[in-house]
Amino acid sequence: MAVLWHCQEVTETRTVGAVRQGSLRELNLAVVLRRIASTTRPPSRAEIAADTGLTRATVSAVVDDLIAGRLVTEADPAPRTGAGRPARGLLLGGTGPAGLGLEVNVDYLAACVVDLTGAVRHHEVRRIDLRPLSPADALTGLVDLAGRARAAADDAGLTLAGAALAVPGLVDARGLVRLAPNLGWRDVDVPGLLAGHPALTDPVDGVPPLVVENEANLAALGELHARPGGPESFLHVSGEIGIGAGIVLDGALFRGSRGWSGELGHVPVDPGGPTCRCGARGCLETYAGQEAVLAAAGLAGADLPADTAARRLADLAGSGDPAALAALRAAGTALGVAVAGVVNLLDLDTVVLGGGYATLAQWLCPPVLAELDDRVLTSGWSPVTVRPAALGAESAAVGGAGSVVRRIIARPSGWLSRPQ
Amino acid sequence: MAVLWHCQEVTETRTVGAVRQGSLRELNLAVVLRRIASTTRPPSRAEIAADTGLTRATVSAVVDDLIAGRLVTEADPAPRTGAGRPARGLLLGGTGPAGLGLEVNVDYLAACVVDLTGAVRHHEVRRIDLRPLSPADALTGLVDLAGRARAAADDAGLTLAGAALAVPGLVDARGLVRLAPNLGWRDVDVPGLLAGHPALTDPVDGVPPLVVENEANLAALGELHARPGGPESFLHVSGEIGIGAGIVLDGALFRGSRGWSGELGHVPVDPGGPTCRCGARGCLETYAGQEAVLAAAGLAGADLPADTAARRLADLAGSGDPAALAALRAAGTALGVAVAGVVNLLDLDTVVLGGGYATLAQWLCPPVLAELDDRVLTSGWSPVTVRPAALGAESAAVGGAGSVVRRIIARPSGWLSRPQ
DNA sequence: GCCATTTAATTCAACCACTGAACAAATTGC
DNA sequence: GCAATTTGTTCAGTGGTTGAATTAAATGGC
CATH class of the missing domain: 1.10.10 (Arc Repressor Mutant, subunit A)
Known part of the structure; x- marks a missing residue:
């Protein structure tokens, strides 16, 4: 009877290539x-x-x-139900393919292995200041961790089916790191540098290709991964030394045409504000970046790793330090202004505060929410949720590993037809 | 030999439902x-x-x-080539299905018919101030236009396969117009009001459902439609009384989870700026909205239709009027700040100025570009293009009609299996 | 304890749409 | 006129889904 029907069946079926018999x-x-x-x-x-x-x-x-x-x-035990032959439950295999997640960051290296079910089967973080090291030396350390991760996977009966490497910078389509300011990297050919290391290139079972990706993007996927029932579209803000954002739409990362989406740190908050190191004025980073917040809280010059800095601030704020509280309120307000723009533009209903912001969420959420309430046109109909990330610093590595298994789940034929 | 390979085969094949034999x-x-x-x-x-x-x-x-x-x-004439049996060219049919595009705006109603090839086969605009009219009366006028469009389609041997209606406001998933401030509409049930009009509901050939959509979104699709070879991802900014944006990604409209994406007019440009009618401070609209620009140019209080206002301003600016030039430069700068945030976030490389902005592009582009150069982090690698829209006021109706035929091309089985 | 009932999973002939090769059609060049 | 070439169609073959019938495994009533 519905003669007139408002249909919005966008992308119901969207297949790119031809559909052959198989x-x-x-x-x-x-x-x-x-x-x-x-x-x-x-x-x-x-x-x-x-x-x-x-x-x-x-x-x-x-x-x-x-x-x-x-x-x-x-599933071994039949899940008991009413009459009739009992159903045999099916679940994702815990011994098949797994994803390898790697991360290179300013003050640590990380590796982890995630199986199909999403369980983190291995995880290792190595604290090390990478800034004095050359990219090649940094990656040598990473290869070390990757080797141990692979061994752990083998022991658990898992086969690594791919790897993703998180880097705090702009990565182009070929895996070249164009710019990673906080690492001091510029035009670093990561795949090229790794090509000599057998542990990442040609091990057992036909090698996994490596995907290099921005850290904030993978951290956002980590959040998606950590909350199976959660929303499938959200903005994940990583507050580190810089501020990056990962945009997840319908369970998929939005990367932009060149993979350089998510530069929230340089969204203008006040066009006449202080000059940012990018050259522009009033970028969010000059208000809510780690350096700015530490300075405002009276901790200027403390050259701290991101999570230590966040914890120090949280301690101060927790003890009622007025400078710290004011600094966090100011940062939260600036963040709220920038995020309000994003929400108005993309119509998202969830914002996740990750990285250092996760630790500080308690103090950041109220001013962020206040700005969103004021500035988001549709906040009257459906409010925006702001919440801390489920994962901490391991988020990017886990998200990277998770992206590998997500890809297998999205297209299992690739795994099934692999050369045994 | 490429052992290590950076692959980014996101959404290679993405099918939602089960794949049956047919x-x-x-x-x-x-x-x-x-x-x-x-x-x-x-x-x-x-x-x-x-x-x-x-x-x-x-x-x-x-x-x-x-x-x-x-x-x-x-194709009738064989496109002559070398040896061998001559190929028979295939082209889209000019007599099959067509799309009906409709628009309700503050000072006009419009209807158009677009065939599969993208040709506009019928177009009618009726100037009328809708603000004093009730929604029902406004829609009655629209039904009138729709009826003539249908007659024209019939005469041309075309069958209308669907309709899209552009409205300058927020539309929810069921076609309810939640808020159209410049029309004075609130919670208007457009499908319900149209249900009584046979010309839109149950005419020949099993009726097309009607899609109601935000005007800026459809205008963006119109741009996509008007430049067949052009970029498939861009931001289309509609400068009308309000400022809306349509985001097109990979040839598809990005609508957000509720279809309320693109509220560029309320992206904060200066958090301490003037109060906007939305209640917040420093929204883009308070700098680059029609009212603000007219006031700055010394034309305050002139209650003009959008395109007349834009033309008046263009005339003034063309004759070198300093107030008009300053007003446009200020508006362009504010627009540039807002758009820079969008580009940083979404990594787009094309921005299209539509609506009234198209007429004023000559004066708006330079300041917009200047802000983008300063503020977009990746502008050093690949500059952002800013250009006027290809279509004028008819953009939304044409884009709506185009979206109908695009849907048929994306999923022809629906049309082919229609009840004859 | 036995049997009707119920639900789960498998088997099998039928069928749909693609595949690959052979063939017919239509043109150029010698 | 004939070989060469390319297009488009025909047809037996096949992979994979379909639907119905069959088997499997449990519950519950008597």
Whole structure:
């Protein structure tokens, strides 16, 4: 009866390439696997069939392929229900492929391994000031961590299916780090430098390619990863020495045409404000960057790692220090102004404060929310949520590793047809 | 030999629902039709097969379906080439489905018909001040235009396959206009009000559903439509009484989670600036909105339609009037500040000035560019292009009609399986 | 304890759409 | 006129889904 119907079926089906015969199975593998990955309670084959509209016969055949490829396992104990033959629950395999997440940051290196279920199976952080080191030396240290991560994966029966490296800077499409100001890197060819290290290039099982990506972007994915039931679209703000943002839309990272999206630190907050090191005036970073906040709190000149600085500030603020409280309020207000612009533009309903901001969320949230309430046109209809990130400093490495397994879940045929 | 490879194959294949048997054909219809739509020179079946990777046999079968559905026709004169049997060119059909674009704005109503090829086959604008009218009366006038557009389509042998209505306000997912400040509308149920009008609801050939959408969003699509070879990602800024923006990413409109994206007018430019009618301080609209610019140019209180106001300003500026020039420079600078934030955040490389701004682009572009050069972090690597919109006031209606035909091209199976 | 009932999963013939090769069609060049 | 060449169609073959029938495994009533 609905003669007039407002439909908004944008991108219902969006396939780029041609659909050959085998693509059918390829696509249905992804459909079924996604369905299995999307819930905590293991679904049965029948349930998947009912949900997706596929036949039970097809689902069985597809699931057989997935089980053969160790992407899925059957739940041992039958989840007890009413009458009838008990369903056999299906869940993501804990022994199949896994993702390797790596991070190079100003004062630490990190590596972690995440399996298909999203569990972090290995995690190692090495504190080290990288600024005095050359990029090649820094990466040598990283290769060391990657090797141990690989060994841990092997021990656990996992096969690394890919790696993602988080870098605090602008990365181009070929993995070249164009600029990482806080590391002092410029035009560093990371894949080239890593090519000599066998642990990342040609180990067991046909090597994983390495993706190099901005740290704030991967940290945002980490948040997506850490809250399975959470929102699929949000802005993740990383407050480090600089301020980066990762934009997640419908569960996918928005990277911009060149992968350089998310430069929130240089969004103008007050066009007549102080001069930023980027040359412009009044960038957010001059108000809410680590240096500015520390200076305002009377801690100027303290050359601290990001998380130490945040913790020091939190301690001061917790003890009621007025300078620290004022500094945080000012930073929160500036952040709120910048984020209000983003929210007005993109119509997001969730903002996540990550990096150093996570530690300080208690003091930052109120002024941010106040600005959002004032400035977001649609805040009257549906308020914006602001909350601290679920993960801390490990966020980017975990997010990177998670992006590898997400890719496998999105397109399992690549893994299944790999050369054994 | 490329052992280490930076891959960024995001969303290579992204299908939401299950893939049933018939979906194969459904998807390939879209693949082939998109290929035909994407070039000016009509491709042959063989060429399509080579490009897409499908077999010539498959392409022939698919093309037969498309021709039967009047989506495609064969080019009459064989495009002469070297040896061999001459190819028969394929082009989009000029007599199949068409899109109906409608617009309700402060001082005019508009309707247009766009066919599959993108040609505007009918266009009518009716100047009328809608502010004193009730929404129902305004829509009655619109139905009138729609009826004539339908008649014109019928005469041309076209079948309207859908309609899109542009409204200068916030529209929710069900087509309810939550707020259209310049029309004085609030919570207007447009589909409900139109339901009684047969010309839009149940005419020939199983009625098209109507999509109600923000005017700035559809205007952005109009730009996409008017420049077939142009960039597929850009920010389109509509300078009217308010300032709206449409964000186009990879050829698709970005609507935000609720369709309320693009509120550029209320992005903060100077947090301590003048109070905006939205309640916040220093919104872009208080610097570059029509009212502010007219006031600064010494034309305060002139209650003009947007395009008249813009033309009046252009005349003044063209004759060297210092107040007008200063007003435009100030507006351009504020616009540049706001847009710089957007570009930093989304990594876009093209900004289109539309609506009244198109007329004034000559004076607005320089200050906008100057701010972008200063404030966009990546401007050193690849500069941002700022240019006037290709279409004028008709942009939103044409963009709406274009969105209907774009949807058909993206998913032709819906049209082909329609009840005859 | 046995059997009807119920739900889950598998098997199998049918069918749909793509595949690959062979073939027919239409033109150029010698 | 004939070989060469390229386009488009025909047709048997095949992969993968479909739908119904069948088997599997549990519950509950008597």
